[in-house]
Amino acid sequence: MAKLTKKQKAQAEAVEGKDNLTVEEAISIIKSNATAKFDETIEIAMNLGVDPRHADQMVRGTVSLPAGTGKTVRVGVFARGAKAEEAQAAGADVVGAEDLMEQVQAGNINFDRCIATPDMMPIVGRLGKILGPRNLMPNPKVGTVTMDVKEAVEAAKGGQVQFRAEKAGVVHAGVGKASFSEADLAKNIRAFVDAVSKAKPAGAKGTYMKQVAVSSTMGRGVTVDIVSATGNG
Template identity: 80%
Template sequence: MAKFGKRTRAAREAFAGKEELSVEEAIALVKGNASAKFDETVEIALNLGVDPRHADQMVRGVVGLPNGTGKTVRVAVFARGPKADEATAAGADIVGAEDLMETIQSGKIEFDRCIATPDMMPIVGRLGKILGPRNLMPNPKVGTVTMDVKAAVEAAKGGEVQFKAEKAGVVHAGVGKASFDDAKLAENIRAFVDAVQKAKPTGAKGTYMKKIAISSTMGPGVSIDVASATGN
């Protein structure tokens, strides 16, 4: 039987028997047990009634969290000429074309978001097997294939979060830090849930949003009453 440390045991005891809490109650519980020596990320997981293997049940999108994520996002941009200059001026961390492709192919991926101008997609397309599994592939549906690289870079840096359903129909993301004010975390959580709700695919049948849970980086999770998060 696994032996847990003192902090883990205490957290498990605090969470025991608690489920389907309101957003505010869940935040208070998670924050109260986020005792790591660093500022833990508050993470959300939504179990959806979809099978992403079917094209008409895929859930993906992007949402700008009203209070940001608290995370420093490194942005890479595939662009040339004036658009490359525009990306650099907007604060992109890495800007390139074939040279950036070669860097990624060598296994060096030092960014959290990848943006590309449309003319760069023949180059970016060669990186599908590398960027795709990491959810880093630029996509026009979430605004990362665009000529407006300035707006895309600023959005990524300003707390925009991309989401995509995994094989089991689970969507997860970081929605802030444990140091955030409770009200700001609640606002971020509801904004994220609302975005996923609006991204409901045409092929979804039955209950769409089955379960919502939040946790801190090092802590256990607690389920949230869906109505509390959706306002329904």
């Protein structure tokens, strides 16, 4: 087994035996351990009592984090004419139709979020094998297939986060940066947990939220008390 560095030992000792902390306690520990030379992302992982292989147990949605994400999000929009102009005016990074499809097919994916007007979906549909695995496929359920491209672009740029349950029923996302204040991180974490709570699918049985954990990019995770994370603590 590889030996731990001094820094890794210190991080391990900081979280040892600490479980089910309040959101504020967890953030305090995570921030103090986020000592990398870059501004680490604060990440949340939620274990849910769902099996997303069943359609009635799929969890997905979006949430606008009150303090933003701290990340610059590049937005690509499939649209024509007036809707393409609207997307550009709203701050989209790349806008197009067949020309944008050809760029993506050539491996030039210069966006982190993809939005499309409904009439563009026959074109976007051809890119399913490229966009799907990257979680970039526009979907009306999360507001990325829409005629209101202005609102969708502004939401993506303004701190909106998408989430979806993976195979094991785990939802994870970045909820800010280590440089954020503890108060802003707490607001973002509670907003995210609240959105996942509201996205509880009809087919979920038993305990829906099993565990909530928070970590930084390079740091160890700590579990958070679910009542505290929902803002009811």
